[in-house]
Amino acid sequence: MSSSETTDAATKRSKAKTKVEASPSKDDERMLTKCAGGKAWVVSRFPHLLPKPEDVRIMHEPFVGGGAVMKHYLGRVPVRVNDKNAKLMAVYAAVRDEPESLIKILQLMRYDKDEFYRTRTAFNERWFQEEIAMRAAWFIYLNRTCFNGLYRENKLGHFNVPFGDYKNPLICDADGIRAWSEKLRKSNRMLYSIVGTAFGQLGVGDFQPTFDLVGYGDFVFLDCPYVPVNDTTAKFTEYQAGGFSMADQERLAACLPLLDRKGVRFLFTNAGIARELYKGWNILEVAVPRAINSKAGKRGKVPEIFVSNYPLTDPTKA
Ligand SMILES: C[S@@+](CC[C@H](N)C(=O)[O-])C[C@H]1O[C@@H](n2cnc3c(N)ncnc32)[C@H](O)[C@@H]1O
16 A cells, blocks of 8 residues: 555555454464564474574564564663664653553553544554553553554544454553553663663664674674565565665675674575575575465465574474
8 A cells, every 4th residue: 555545545445454353362462563474483483594682682583573483582682773764652651661561551541443543643643742651551552452553644644544444452452552661661771771861762764873882702683674575465574654775785795794793693584586596595484374365364374584603593494
């Protein structure tokens, strides 16, 4: 769907296609936000590909999104994350610093179509004027009640995803927010004890400057928007007005030798068709169940790759 598509048209199409899940999965409940292309499956199915927390000095995630991999390390090692989406990063800041205010606001929010569109308008028009807990509450509410948990903006930078059809979406996961809050603060303190500052723990902006902050013994998990394979995956690149171009993919691939020279371990995920970009690095191809087609319920296995500067093994082939 193009970013400039009108809300009405998008709503009609989403209704035609939607057979949304009856209720959020257990994983979703414990994630702060749902994120297209989320990597909870990396942690559950391929944990052996992730360096053990005790072997990591600082964990970095420059495209953090919903933070499934960061969550694996959070509270166990110092963590530095970044995303170009400032509104998403405000969620992490509010969860860390203002969990109880955030919970109170979310508890008042109702799953209702009119409330959804009122909140969407407020989010687009008054986000800058609000304090951090309200900003985060709007984001979480919209994320958990919009169509498929997508985050997409039009050319004006306005969030334009329509209302989603759910049975009973969980809007306020108070225990989950408190648990995330505690772990974010713990990782913050650990970062401070190592580098003497927690600066940049929650970065907002392009991925490239974050590489200045990585050092020997660190682990960097890289999950940029994928090179699009077809119409469905092309949508995954529309996280932000502007998307992530092929030139961005090449710019990112060109940074890998620098990370390697610094003595950093990196693990990268992308669509299988992107493998040409990573010649010379270790590549493991895996088949991941995905919606591969715009028809409701059409799922299939799409090849995805892990790329790394350390050996990758597939336990299913051992
Ligand atoms: C595939 S998602 C990450 C998903 C995440 N690993 C998870 O488990 O939820 C990609 C993220 O990259 C962010 N992004 C897009 N372009 C970026 C850029 N140039 N620099 C940093 N982040 C960017 C998007 O806002 C989005 O949150």
